[in-house]
Amino acid sequence: xxxxxxxxYNSNVVKVLWGTMExxxxxxxxxxxxxxxxxxxxxxxxxxxxxxxxxxQVLYLExxxxxxxxxxxxxxxxxxxxxxxxxxxxxxxxxxxxxxxWFNNSVISVYDNTGGxxxxxxxxxxxxxxxxxxxxxxxxxxxxxxxxxxxxxxDSAGQAEAxxxxxxxxxxxxxxxxxxxxxxxxRNYLGYTLAAEIMDNVPKVQFCEVLLQTEEGFxxxxxxxxxERTYAETGVYIQRxxxxxxxxxxYTQYTQNVSGLGSLVIPFYEQxxxxxxxxxxxxxxxxxxxxxASAESTQFLQYKNLIDENSFINYFIANELLGNYDAALxxxxxxxxxxxxxxxxxxxxxxxxxxxxxxxxxxxxxQIPLAEAPFYADLVRSVDFLDALKxxxxxxxxxxxxxxxxxxxxxxxxxxxGPAQAxxxxxxxxxxxxxxxxxxxxxxxxxxxYPAMLRQTGSYEQEIVKxxxxxxxxxxxxxxxxxxxxxxxxxxxxxxxxxxxxLLFIAFFAIFMFSIALYxxxxxx
Numbered sequence: 001x002x003x004x005x006x007x008x009y010n011s012n013v014v015k016v017l018w019g020t021m022e023x024x025x026x027x028x029x030x031x032x033x034x035x036x037x038x039x040x041x042x043x044x045x046x047x048x049x050x051x052x053x054x055x056x057q058v059l060y061l062e063x064x065x066x067x068x069x070x071x072x073x074x075x076x077x078x079x080x081x082x083x084x085x086x087x088x089x090x091x092x093x094x095x096x097x098x099x100x101x102w103f104n105n106s107v108i109s110v111y112d113n114t115g116g117x118x119x120x121x122x123x124x125x126x127x128x129x130x131x132x133x134x135x136x137x138x139x140x141x142x143x144x145x146x147x148x149x150x151x152x153x154x155d156s157a158g159q160a161e162a163x164x165x166x167x168x169x170x171x172x173x174x175x176x177x178x179x180x181x182x183x184x185x186x187r188n189y190l191g192y193t194l195a196a197e198i199m200d201n202v203p204k205v206q207f208c209e210v211l212l213q214t215e216e217g218f219x220x221x222x223x224x225x226x227x228e229r230t231y232a233e234t235g236v237y238i239q240r241x242x243x244x245x246x247x248x249x250x251y252t253q254y255t256q257n258v259s260g261l262g263s264l265v266i267p268f269y270e271q272x273x274x275x276x277x278x279x280x281x282x283x284x285x286x287x288x289x290x291x292x293a294s295a296e297s298t299q300f301l302q303y304k305n306l307i308d309e310n311s312f313i314n315y316f317i318a319n320e321l322l323g324n325y326d327a328a329l330x331x332x333x334x335x336x337x338x339x340x341x342x343x344x345x346x347x348x349x350x351x352x353x354x355x356x357x358x359x360x361x362x363x364x365x366x367q368i369p370l371a372e373a374p375f376y377a378d379l380v381r382s383v384d385f386l387d388a389l390k391x392x393x394x395x396x397x398x399x400x401x402x403x404x405x406x407x408x409x410x411x412x413x414x415x416x417x418g419p420a421q422a423x424x425x426x427x428x429x430x431x432x433x434x435x436x437x438x439x440x441x442x443x444x445x446x447x448x449x450y451p452a453m454l455r456q457t458g459s460y461e462q463e464i465v466k467x468x469x470x471x472x473x474x475x476x477x478x479x480x481x482x483x484x485x486x487x488x489x490x491x492x493x494x495x496x497x498x499x500x501x502x503l504l505f506i507a508f509f510a511i512f513m514f515s516i517a518l519y520x521x522x523x524x525x
Contacts, residue, residue: 059419059422059423059426060072060073060423061220061423061426061427062217064220064426064427065219065220065427066216066217066218066219066220067121067211067217067218067219067220069122070120070122071120071121071122071218072118072119072120072121073118073119073209073419073420073423074118074119074418074419074420075119075207075208075209075223075417075420076110076111076112076119076166076206076207076208076209077110077111077112077119077121077208077209077210077211078108078109078110078111078166078176078208078209078210078211078224078226079108079109079110079111079121079125079210079211079212079213079218080106080107080108080109080131080133080149080210080211080212080213081106081107081109081212081213082103082106082133082212083103083104083105083106083107102132102133102134103132103133103134103135104132104158105130105132106130106131106132106133107128107129107130107131108127108128108129108131108133108151108153109125109127109128109213110125110126110127110128110129110165110166111123111125111126112126112127112166112167113126121211121218127163127165129153129154129161129163130153130154130155130156131151131152131153131154132151132152132154132158133149133150133151133152134149134150135147135148135149136148136149136150136175145180145431146178146180146221146222146428146431147178148175148176148177148178149175149176150173150174150175151173151174151175151176152172152173153171153172153173153174154172160172160173165206165226166206166208166226167206168204168205168206168226168228169204169228171228171229173229174226174227174228174229175226175227175229176208176210176224176225176226176227177224177225177226177227177350177352178210178221178222178223178224179224179225179352180428180431181352181353181357182352182353182357183425183432183457183460183463184460184463184464184467185223185417185421185424186410186413186414186417186467187322187351187352187353187354187355187357187467188205188225188227188350188351188352189205189207189225189413190322190351190355190409190410190413190467190471191318191322191324191348191350191351191354192204192205192225192227192348192351193205193409194318194321194322194400194401194406194409195318195347195348197396197399197400197401198314198317198318198396198400198401199311199314199315199318199346199348201230201334201346201347202230202346202347202348203227203228203229203230203347203348203349204227204228205225205226205227205228206225206226207223207224207225207226207416207417207420208223208224208225208226209221209222209223209224209420209423209424210222210224220423220427221427222423222424222427222428223417223420223421223423223424230347232334232335232336235334235335235336236266236273236281236334236335237266237267237332237333237334237335238250238264238265238266238281238285238332238333238334238335239264239265239266239267239330239331239332239333240255240261240262240263240264240329240330240331240332240333240374241262241263241264241265241329241330242262242263242329242330247265247266247267248265248266248273248278249263249264249265250263250264250265250266250278250281250282250285251282252264252282252285252286252289253286253289253290254286254289254290254293255289255374261329261374262329262374264285266278266281281335284335284342285335285343287306288303288306288307288342288343291303291306292375292378292379293378295490297492300378300381300382300492301382301492303378303379303382304384306342306343307342307343307344308343308344308345309385309388310388310392311344311345311346312344312345312375312376312379312385313385313388313389313392314345314346314392315327315331315345315346315348316345316370316371316376316389317389317392317393317396317401317478318348319348319354319370320368320370320478321401321471321474321475321478322351322354322355322471323354323355323356323363323365323470323474324348324350324351324353324354325353325354325369325370325373326350326352326353326354327348327349327350327370327373328369328370328372328373328374329373329374330349330350331345331373331374332345332346332347332348332349333345333346334346345375355466355467355470355471356455356466356470359456362455363470363474365470365473365474365477366477366480366481367477367481368478368481368482368485371485380485380488381488381490381491381492382491382492382493383486383491383492383493384493386482386485386486389482390479390482390483393478393479393482394479397475397479401475403472403475403476406471406472406475407468407472410464410467410468410471414464421460425460433458
C-alpha cells in the first residue's frame, strides 16, 4: 500500500506531473508557432507602391459624377472654378454650355505631388492661379459635355503670367484637351510623343484629371492632356482650314481659285499684324503656291529655295504614320520672312481622329492619302522629294518608328493611366458606347485576335487592340506605298531640268551660229 504521507513519494509524483506538463507546454507552443508561421506566410506583403496602387483602384466617384470626399489619383489633378465677368459662378452640366465663351477671373488649382505619392483632393493644391478660360467647341460632335479648354494664366492685374504646369516649360497659355471623340484616351499622347521623335517644335504634353468646382461638389470631367502653346520660332503661324473662320484670312491666288484646298488664315491668337505685313505675306504665299503648282520643271524646282523641305517630310511622316488625315485641311505652317526657306510645315496638332477613328470612313492601311493633300500633291512630283521621304522613313523605322517601340509606347501609356482610365470610362461610357452603333467592315479576325472585331469597338481593351493593329500594320505598309509614287507621269527631276536646259542651250547656240552665217552671207553680197 502506498504511503501518501511519504515525502519522497510525493516528490516523485510532482516531478512526473511537472515533466508531463512541460512536454505538453512545449508541444502546444510548437503547434501555436506553426499556426502563426502558416498564417503569416498566407498574408501577402505589400510594398508602399503596391499599397498606393491598390488604393488607386477605387474610383472615388459618387454616382460616377462627383468626386468622393477621399478622392485621390496618381495623375496630377487640375481643378477649374469658373467665374464670369460679374464674378458669378457657372456650372457646366448642359452640353451646350456657353461654347466658345471666355470666362475671366476663373481659378485653376493644380495638385501635382512630384514625390510620387497620390494627389489628394482634400490637401492644399501646389498652385492656384487666376486664369482666363475659353471653352472650345467641336462643331462635328453633338452633346460634347467634356469640353476642351484654352487657358491663359494671368496676374491680379489681368496681365499674362507664365507658370510651369505639370512639369511643362513655363508658359502663360495652355490647352486642356479632353479628346471625347477618342475612347482610348491616348491618341493625342501617341501623336505628340512620336512627332517629338521625328521633328522639332512639337508641343510638350502631360496627362492629368480635370474636375470642375461647383456648388454641388467637384464635378469629375475625366482624363485630359495638358498641351503647351508653341510659338513660331521666327515670323508667324499660318493655318490651313476648311473654311476661313476663326482667323485673319489670307486670300492667296492658288488656294482661292482651286476648290478643295480650304483657306489659309492667321490664327487669332497670333500677335497683332499690320495691313502691310498681311498683304506682303499673302503675296509671298501666292508666289510659293504658284511655284509648287507649276508644270514647268525649271520653275517648279525653285521650291527648294522657298520651303524647308525637311520640315515637310517630317510633318508628312508624323501625320501619315497615325493616319491623321484631318491634318490635310487643318495644317499649321510657320512663315519666315527671309530670302530662303520661307515656309515650314508644323507644328503638329490634334490626333483625336487618327488611327482609324472616323466613324463613317475606314482607314485604308495600305495607302498614304496624305500624298494628295494641299502642297504635298505638288511636292510628290519631285523625285528629289520622294527620295528624301523614302530615306527619312527608312532611317526612322529602325529607331523610334520600329514595331517594338510603337507597341511599347502604347503599353506604357495604358499602364500609366491605370485606374484613371476606369474613372473616365465610368463617367463617359455612355458616350463612348454610342459610337459602336455604327459599323464598318471588320478587321481580319485572324490578325487582330478578336473574332470579327468592329472598327467601332465596344470596350477599352478592344480599342487598344485596334490601335495596336492599325499602327503596326500601317507602319509596315508605308515603305511599300512610297515607291508607288514614282510611277506618276508628271515626275520632275534635276536631270529633266538639266536636259531641258541643254536642249535650250543647243537650240540657242544653233540659232546663234545660223545668225552669224546669215550675217556673213548678207555682207558678202
